[in-house]
Amino acid sequence: MADIFKDVLGIEGVHGVLFLTEEGVLSVSQFTTDYQSDEEKIKGVDWSSMVGELSGIAEAEIMFDEGRFYIRKTNSGYLMVILEDHAPVSMVRLNCEVLLPVLDKQKAGKGISQLLRKKIF
Amino acid sequence: MVPKVLIVDDDQSWLSLMQKELASYAKDFTIRTADSGDSALAILKQEHIMVVVSDLRMPGMDGFDLLSRILSAYPDIPVIIVTAYDRPKTKDVVFRSGAAGYLTKPFSSDILAGEVNKILRKKSAGGNLHNVSLETFLQLVEMEQQTCTLQVSNKAGNTAGVLFFREGDIVNARIGGRQGKAAAYEILSWSSVSVSIEHECVYEEKLVEGDLQAILLDAMRSKDENEEEEANQAAAEENEIVLDEPVSGEAEKETESEKPQKQAEGAQPSAQPAAPEAPEEQLSAVETLRRQLESALGNDRGVKDVYSDSVWDQIVSDLSDLGEIFGFGQLNVIYANKGEQGQYLVMPEEETTVISIDPDAPRDRIIGAVS
Numbered sequence: 001m002a003d004i005f006k007d008v009l010g011i012e013g014v015h016g017v018l019f020l021t022e023e024g025v026l027s028v029s030q031f032t033t034d035y036q037s038d039e040e041k042i043k044g045v046d047w048s049s050m051v052g053e054l055s056g057i058a059e060a061e062i063m064f065d066e067g068r069f070y071i072r073k074t075n076s077g078y079l080m081v082i083l084e085d086h087a088p089v090s091m092v093r094l095n096c097e098v099l100l101p102v103l104d105k106q107k108a109g110k111g112i113s114q115l116l117r118k119k120i121f
Numbered sequence: 122m123v124p125k126v127l128i129v130d131d132d133q134s135w136l137s138l139m140q141k142e143l144a145s146y147a148k149d150f151t152i153r154t155a156d157s158g159d160s161a162l163a164i165l166k167q168e169h170i171m172v173v174v175s176d177l178r179m180p181g182m183d184g185f186d187l188l189s190r191i192l193s194a195y196p197d198i199p200v201i202i203v204t205a206y207d208r209p210k211t212k213d214v215v216f217r218s219g220a221a222g223y224l225t226k227p228f229s230s231d232i233l234a235g236e237v238n239k240i241l242r243k244k245s246a247g248g249n250l251h252n253v254s255l256e257t258f259l260q261l262v263e264m265e266q267q268t269c270t271l272q273v274s275n276k277a278g279n280t281a282g283v284l285f286f287r288e289g290d291i292v293n294a295r296i297g298g299r300q301g302k303a304a305a306y307e308i309l310s311w312s313s314v315s316v317s318i319e320h321e322c323v324y325e326e327k328l329v330e331g332d333l334q335a336i337l338l339d340a341m342r343s344k345d346e347n348e349e350e351e352a353n354q355a356a357a358e359e360n361e362i363v364l365d366e367p368v369s370g371e372a373e374k375e376t377e378s379e380k381p382q383k384q385a386e387g388a389q390p391s392a393q394p395a396a397p398e399a400p401e402e403q404l405s406a407v408e409t410l411r412r413q414l415e416s417a418l419g420n421d422r423g424v425k426d427v428y429s430d431s432v433w434d435q436i437v438s439d440l441s442d443l444g445e446i447f448g449f450g451q452l453n454v455i456y457a458n459k460g461e462q463g464q465y466l467v468m469p470e471e472e473t474t475v476i477s478i479d480p481d482a483p484r485d486r487i488i489g490a491v492s
């Protein structure tokens with residue numbers, strides 16, 4: 001399980017991956033080596049407001065001047081990938097698509113939040 | 122003209138192998154290769170490619186990105202995705218992204234040739250015509266209100282182009298990367314052509330102004346003028362006294378004075394009359410985007426509505442703040458897919474503007490239009 005986000009994080013231009021539960025709790029945050037400091041930056045974010053606003057959205061892509069977020073709804077919450085502007089979003093989508101069954105399996109089992117916390121960190 | 126297939130892969134040895142092995146299919150198609158997505162796009166701009174075969178994982182522009190760009194700029198060119206990166210959902214995602222075919226590496230060249238030939242057969246399912254009068258044939262297409270795509274080969278110049286018809290009306294034309302009226306004029310001015318007919322047209326929206334008759338008339342008039350001009354030029358060249366060295370100063374003066382006229386004559390490709398310039402409009406960002414979307418998606422399954430909606434204000438604000446944290450600069454647009462409810466583009470204007478798009482509209486074309 002420690003490798004669950006390895007493929008996504010291995011894609012060129014990906015800074016990090018976040019997993020937000022349906023309750024608006026940030027249960028997983030993983031950043032690539034160059035962006036470890038982003039972990040600190042997101043500490044004060046009100047994720048519950050964000051998750052509330054994402055309600056009904058199955059997939060989203062948010063485009064900024066110099067970067068993107070790719071958001072994918074799963075059965076247990078939202079997967080958010082932080083990307084550089086030139087990153088291959090389609091490859092990210094494919095990898096997230098591949099991840100969905102794995103994430104859903106965790107929901108059915110121990111609960112993703114618990115499991116990911118335990119195994120990843 | 123034998124159809125050209127473009128194979129794109131960063132693995133040079135695999136490209137060489139395919140090129141060598143597919144040489145035995147030279148009667149059906151010839152092979153052109155590119156080692157990156159950028160090179161592939163440069164080739165597509167210049168040459169008449171009928172099918173693209175692309176690897177999925179490539180440094181820089183990957184196969185998905187290339188596929189998306191081809192769908193946006195050349196929606197009539199089918200793309201076969203090949204990959205060694207085969208995961209349970211890869212095939213599904215590849216097809217949903219708009220690919221025409223999918224093969225998992227390793228495969229034999231015969232398998233690839235089979236896929237390519239299947240697509241090529243479809244592209245000429247309506248038959249092939251040789252040495253036809255294009256204007257007569259097109260009048261027939263118009264009369265019978267045919268919806269079709271015509272691959273037109275110009276025997277004289279060894280060039281080719283595509284004409285797109287929807288219910289007898291010419292909707293677009295393309296020669297390499299050139300599209301619209303200019304490309305239509307050039308194709309219609311070709312004298313000796315072969316035509317392959319496909320009973321489908323990827324363009325929903327009319328991108329060539331004017332009806333076929335008017336375009337044909339203009340093209341014919343232009344063709345006559347060019348032929349006359351060429352004849353005059355040939356006669357003038359025959360009578361011309363050629364000096365070994367131009368007289369210094371005089372020749373330069375003459376060249377300079379003739380330049381504007383010559384430039385004007387040479388600026389347009391031989392068969393294109395000067396198209397009337399559209400009046401310049403100042404379009405808002407939303408209007409520009411709406412037009413880009415309509416052009417990418419067509420009217421039938423494209424933009425449903427454009428409206429201001431404060432419901433999205435909070436998410437715009439939350440995501441803008443998050444973008445700021447990561448140093449991403451200004452939020453430009455949010456693409457949101459709400460399944461059967463539809464797809465939305467949300468723009469943080471003075472009042473949050475929402476463009477709602479048909480749920481069936483291809484996602485990659487929407488993203489391509491806003492990227």
